[in-house]
Amino acid sequence: MARIGYIVGSLAEDSVNRKLAEVLVAQAPERAELTEVDIRPLPLYDRHLDEDFPAEMTAFKEQVSACDGLLLVSPEHNQSFPAPVKNAIDILTRPPRQGVLRGKPMGIAGASPSRFGTINSQTQLRTFLPLLGVKLMGTPLMAVQVTEDTFGDAGPDEQIATRAAKYMEALTTWVEQHS
Numbered sequence: 001m002a003r004i005g006y007i008v009g010s011l012a013e014d015s016v017n018r019k020l021a022e023v024l025v026a027q028a029p030e031r032a033e034l035t036e037v038d039i040r041p042l043p044l045y046d047r048h049l050d051e052d053f054p055a056e057m058t059a060f061k062e063q064v065s066a067c068d069g070l071l072l073v074s075p076e077h078n079q080s081f082p083a084p085v086k087n088a089i090d091i092l093t094r095p096p097r098q099g100v101l102r103g104k105p106m107g108i109a110g111a112s113p114s115r116f117g118t119i120n121s122q123t124q125l126r127t128f129l130p131l132l133g134v135k136l137m138g139t140p141l142m143a144v145q146v147t148e149d150t151f152g153d154a155g156p157d158e159q160i161a162t163r164a165a166k167y168m169e170a171l172t173t174w175v176e177q178h179s
């Protein structure tokens with residue numbers, strides 16, 4: 001069983017990225033076990049906290065450490081990823097020599113109303129996550145343009161569900177091969 005922790009990069013209650021994460025979880029193959037690693041309780045990182053890491057940060061790190069792989073489903077804010085996502089990544093790399101990201105297989109996905117569907121945010125994540133030792137999956141891309149109908153009452157748009165299934169199959173294989 002591939003244990004994959006998923007992070008929703010939005011703090012918003014009605015987040016479209018949370019909805020996308022739910023579709024990805026629903027479409028994951030049976031050999032993957034998806035669990036949310038919640039970033040909402042995390043305090044803002046400050047390097048003075050290295051001496052006495054807050055319990056929420058330690059619990060978050062332990063959850064990530066226990067996963068075989070990670071899935072980040074994040075919005076795009078001002079052509080980049082939102083501050084809570086950077087905060088979470090910083091926490092996962094601290095205190096020094098006690099980071100939990102090195103060697104971790106990971107996939108990224110995101111949803112936005114823009115026709116580019118978080119691609120700039122994802123491109124920026126791709127520039128530095130490998131430098132932290134993350135084994136980042138290259139393809140397929142999961143950058144979704146959302147409309148009112150994408151996550152409607154009748155269930156997710158069929159095309160999105162199909163893409164999500166292909167994406168989760170690829171991510172599960174990636175995690176199996178790299179963990």
Ligand SMILES: Cc1cc2nc3c(=O)[nH]c(=O)nc-3n(C[C@H](O)[C@H](O)[C@H](O)COP(=O)(O)O)c2cc1C
Pocket residue numbers: 010011012014015016017018075076077078079080111112113114117118
């Ligand atoms: C501060 C801010 C900046 C944003 N910048 C972008 C952007 O650069 N590109 C984009 O596609 N959408 C942008 N948006 C719109 C978000 O894609 C939209 O609010 C989306 O619903 C956020 O995802 P969420 O619902 O999961 O929080 C921005 C939204 C906010 C609040």
